[in-house]
Amino acid sequence: MNDNPPYPPIDPTTFDLIVIGTGLPESILSAAASAASKSVLHLDPNPFYGSHFSSLPLSDLTSFLTFHSTSPSSSSDGQLHDFTVLDFATRPLYSSVDISNFAPQLLHQHSRKFNIDVAGPRVLFCADHAIDLMLKSGASQYMEFKSIDATFVGDGNGNLWTVPDSRAAIFKDKTLGLMEKNQLMRFFKLVQGHLAGEEASKVSEEDLQTPFVDFLNKMGLPPKIKSFILYAIAMADYDQGDGGDLLKTKDGIDQLALYSASIARFQNAPGAMIYPVYGQGELSQAFCRRAAVKGCLYVLRMPVTSLLIDKESGSYKGVRLASGQDIFSKKLILDPSFTVPLLSGSSSPNPLQRKLPLFNFREDRRKVARGICITKSSLKPDISNILIVYPPRSLFPEQVTSIRLLQIGSNLAVCPAGMFVLYISTLCSSDDQGKKLLNAVMNTLLTIPASINSESNAAVQSETVEKGKPTVLWSALYIQELSLGQVDFICSTPMPDGDLNYNNVVDASVKLFQHMYPDEEFFPETVSSENSEDDGGVALET
Template sequence: MAAENLPSEFDVVILGTGLAESIVAAACSRVGQRVLHVDRRSYYAGNWASFTFNSLLTWIQEYNNASHIEETAHDWSSLIEEGEETICLSSTDSAISNLQVFCYASQEEEAEEEEATKTAGASNTTEEESGGGSGCTTETTDAPTGNAQELSDVDAPTGNAQELSDVDAPTGNAQELSESPEKLTTETPEQVVETEQEGPKGSQSIPSPSESQSEPVRKKITYAQLLKEGRRFNIDLVSKLMYSRGPLVDLLIKSNVSRYAEFKNLTRILTYRDGRVEQVPCSRADVFASKQLSVVEKRMLMKFLTFCLDYQDQPQEYQAFAERPFSEFLHTQKLTDNLRHFLHHSIAMVKEDTPTEEGLASTRHFLRCLGRYGNTPFLFPLYGLGEIPQCFCRMSAVFGGIYCLRHSIQGLVIDKDNKCKAVIDSRGLRISCSHFVMEDGYVGEGQKTRATPTRSISRVVLITDGSVLPSESEQQVSLVSIPPVEPGGPVARLVELCSSTQTCIPGTYLVHLTCQSVGSAYQDLSPVVTRLFQTPESQDQEGRPSVLWCMYFNMADSSAVEGASYDLPSNVHVCSGPDASLGHQHPIALAESIFQKILPDEEFCPPAPNPEDIIYDGDNTSSTGGLEEEAERQGEGEREEQKEGEGEREEQKEGEGEREEQKEGEEGREPQEKDGEEEREQETVESRANSVWFPHWDLGMDPMLTPTVLEQRTALPTILLGNHRGMMGEKGCPR
């Protein structure tokens, strides 16, 4: 909505479109509150956003420019009444720091490879014409046909953010981030053809030069190609996964917001140990199929995992270690070093000093999430995590919420009772409200009463040309746990996304590395990058995937800051940004607590009706003419019923004669009817026996699933949560 046409009064005004703010907006709109939701940025989700590659370059440029903006004074005397005061909000965002960008993909390689391909094609043509060829045809992979001359004016970055800020790129907007999955999926090209060709078993012959020339060559990804296909990337500022039995999945299903998104399974869980990446067996099937574990280790692991599922019923087993580290408790369980590593870093995913009871609870939660939507406990939304806040914004918009991007709130109006009575927006308009919710980045220094913790998250985003653990399938979504490189260092978490998640182009992988900050992001994570990938700083890393482009940055983690740390009125609520945990427990709990403070007697995010179930005002007949037509229809129905009654009486007379005839043949038909009833009962029993009840499959499917149907449905490439009778773009569900 245009800012000049905004109403002057709302129940709730929300500043910032992060995950917690968006959930509060959806919950308030759902129960009938008038909600105004604004953001000074030009895109949704704030620090939870997902960017295309081109939009990310623009975001980097805006970040560099914003660092030079100074706070300006405002004169709001004409908007203030007697006895009122104002509080100025911050106009700069300091959540991101230490941003560094490096590009290792070359622009010149594309022209060289095209020239080499032409040369190889010419030699093959000459050979075939002379009759000396072997009859093999040259195969080429499908690749974008970019014009090298056209892209030659774009300077490839040489390793810092200042140089990248000069690259012109289109400004990201909400339309880019919320395009329909159906539309974008159809544009996905075929995967790059594999280059290795296996000969017959036992054959050791060396291919001739002509045969080697005819093999398909896999082209390297260049920086020019990244720019050209940049819209097909969706790069998250935050790296998280969704526990299949976590609060976010439960909220998506309960509120029916899940209809706006699709999800993919995390396909494997990996760990980095002794200089190599290994797959971690998690489920019972993985444990018994694993070739890394001996038979004895498999029994040990299954016994311990079974104990963790019911550890609360056996307190005597761990009570002595309740306050001691989980790692010490694992040493007492007669587990091998291999199993302790898997359990500590990849299943429980806890720190070295985590108490035993917390470690057991984490292990139990991990195991309970297995099997709900696949063989791993995690889900990932297609098109990136930035889709989740947008889903809740869509729900808020459906129920009357008003949205304004590139629009901000600059000040609060406080009355004599120390309540926020109104807000002043960036256009100098006064808007009355009962409650105000804002992102913590807008809180000025003058409103912070306590010294807030300086905790932050170290992040690096990589675009690579291969997986950290190659497999037969290129469509792997992986989680890798990486122990500290040095004793006492941070534990790093790596999430690797393939092109089927709609976050990168085929032939590349999008890698997110995250850890708790000790120094800058580059200091914390560059040693991990050089160990796992090929970079100019790497040594003896042949066979590792190459880094094409990467971005290091630190993000503030204010999840530990309490509301009492701010000197603000009681009807002003502050939402913290992303935290360092893997799941979404904190933002969901924060959003629910804020909603309960605003509306303590209302249900939090009740289920929304399906679009086809909504009855619009134009569908009801409330006029006098409509009532007369209704009466006429009722009169016609009564006359039809009278005619039917006369026909029924005639049928009764005919039926008396038929009953006399039926008595004569009853004696012969009774045995046959009994046999028929027994057969039908047997068929009913067999059909029920062949149907299986799967209470944990909450995918919008029918509850009674035959094994065949279940097998077909679980083979789907994406997962739909909840009752999906409506999808994005249908009536009542705006994109």
């Protein structure tokens, strides 16, 4: 008896491009190919859009992380009359998944009201590549955003310092002395003059190639101001004082330019950063909608089981679906979850042996530690949507990476009224190191119920209760693998990176498209229809 669901037959059976997975890079690529008049079939074994960039209810998030933290075995490969059939396998992309529920009855009651990001924290700077792409492609008409209200820098004592990221913010900041304000104003004026091409403010080519921290030292900025600039505005990932992965002055100034250009770019968004209503999974859906308008065919809940390879040439021909149907295309894009086990032994045709090393995914040596917490009170009274940055060494001496925390409230439709979702992330080299960094932030800002802490932390716990810190209702800690996009006759897309914005993801998608279709324009200009601004939402209009 066939236990497979009644998968519908797909017609036609031949396409220019097949895309497997609806993560953000795959969705951008399917929309771009459709806009270039390519016939595209977009498949996803999941019943939702977004894959590793999705926003999910609590129960679905738990299932997703659990499924992708194991590696199901694949069935054996076979031979057809014309093809070699290679069965897909999925590789584990998450590890050390630790989910704790301290209010099961309350959260079960509201489970479907959550839209939890798998790859948080993540925001859009109002002048970054992702915004420009949404405007150019027309995907912006399917989305609404709201502003991140404030940015803070935190320390190990629970203090949160407002980041003075504009002239107005510098004047209002009561924690900065008059000398610090003047130094910061002079520095911002110098950078703005350099970007405007003013000869008197031009930064030398020699300085542009030196470490940004050295340039800040040369400008005579004090440690506190340097920390704000390096980690909360330039968004440096690593300690800029230990000679490791140092940010160049040119890159630091470019990031300052992006930050400055982002402030108040859109109506109802006074800050530099915005966040999608209903979560970041809406980005993938917006590009999928754009693709569908241009003729892309979508089939969710459709597992893809095998790759079809020509016996003689070793070249890609198509895929086999769980329904048993074979679908053919000129090109294929794979979600990073998928891999093809290498064949071994002399039975493999020589052309195939030359092609198969494609499927060795290029791994990034680093990992991303991600944490999600749900609370019933805000970290800052009367402010819902905030970003907090913990610079290296700010929590404990061995902390060599920045840690970022994004708190989102119910006005962004990601959780029930009166609750807040906190996303934490940091780069790490091991699971243990990543968990230590996440726990350091949680212990500093939150009251963690006893069952998650050891007895040795009881004193810390009682102290945090007295300080009125938000209590964790639910938490998920996990480590995510990093993989880089890869191109050839089969393309694989990258995993979500450790950045706060989407620029690298967008840039990788552009490069993949240009490799596949070097003679095609990446999204011809479109005129988007007007967006509604009800509810104080941010509509992306130039």
